[in-house]
Amino acid sequence: MLELRAITAGYDRRAPAVRDASLTVAPGEAVGLLGPSGCGKSTLARVAALLHRPDAGTLLLDGTPVRRWRHRAPREKRTAFGVVFQQPRLSADPRLRLTDLIAEPLRATGRREAVPERVAELAGTVGLTPDLLTRRPHEVSDGQLQRACLARALVLRPRWLICDEMTAMLDASTTAALVAVVEDYRASTGAGLLAVGHDQTLLHRWCDRTVHWDTVTSAPTGAARPQPKRMSRP
Ligand code: ADP
Numbered sequence: 001m002l003e004l005r006a007i008t009a010g011y012d013r014r015a016p017a018v019r020d021a022s023l024t025v026a027p028g029e030a031v032g033l034l035g036p037s038g039c040g041k042s043t044l045a046r047v048a049a050l051l052h053r054p055d056a057g058t059l060l061l062d063g064t065p066v067r068r069w070r071h072r073a074p075r076e077k078r079t080a081f082g083v084v085f086q087q088p089r090l091s092a093d094p095r096l097r098l099t100d101l102i103a104e105p106l107r108a109t110g111r112r113e114a115v116p117e118r119v120a121e122l123a124g125t126v127g128l129t130p131d132l133l134t135r136r137p138h139e140v141s142d143g144q145l146q147r148a149c150l151a152r153a154l155v156l157r158p159r160w161l162i163c164d165e166m167t168a169m170l171d172a173s174t175t176a177a178l179v180a181v182v183e184d185y186r187a188s189t190g191a192g193l194l195a196v197g198h199d200q201t202l203l204h205r206w207c208d209r210t211v212h213w214d215t216v217t218s219a220p221t222g223a224a225r226p227q228p229k230r231m232s233r234p
Pocket of ligand 1: 017036042044
């Protein structure tokens with residue numbers, strides 16, 4: 001079980017991007033998180049994936065509170081998450097060939113011997129032909145690079161998938177292909193999914209349950225968000 005309880009998080013403690021947000025994803029469940037741009041969905045998703053330490057609140061992973069985030073988090077917790085972001089070019093090292101991009105988590109966790117077989121298997125799964133695997137990010141399309149980023153997210157067989165606007169930059173056929181890959185993976189492994197986005201139609205079709213940001217957090221979204229108090233001038 002992945003439980004976010006009363007999470008407050010952001011980039012400036014005086015004006016948090018996320019206030020008091022709570023959300024639960026059960027194993028095997030696909031939860032869609034809907035909300036307008038800028039409301040704090042990505043920040044909350046990053047907290048859930050152990051990539052951003054919250055200022056307050058609790059993240060429970062199978063009932064155990066998480067105490068450390070990012071590189072300080074224990075490896076078995078970090079590798080329990082596969083994350084795909086909206087913009088593949090921002091999350092892919094431009095120097096790496098796609099094959100090395102996909103293999104990166106295996107090498108980083110000392111599983112080099114698994115690289116050839118696992119990369120070939122996943123390339124087939126996400127629809128990347130062998131000639132594409134030897135190219136670097138600038139030599140492929142956004143859709144092809146996102147396919148590689150999804151393969152990278154799956155390479156360690158995570159129990160939780162966090163897809164943050166994964167398909168926002170993609171055409172309809174690539175979107176359908178990548179959603180199908182995620183769903184096949186979930187069906188075969190029982191992994192839970194948190195899919196963040198603003199495309200209501202897609203998330204309703206994709207997920208078992210969709211929640212709107214307004215029901216997740218007690219704070220209003222957008223311009224209505226209370227501004228931090230400022231000291232009045234004497
Ligand atoms: P969403 O995913 O709903 O579009 P985000 O979580 O990306 O929302 O952003 C929430 C707020 O936090 C926005 O006001 C955004 O500008 C701000 N923000 C996001 N990332 C950063 C960052 N790295 N540094 C400072 N502010 C950020």
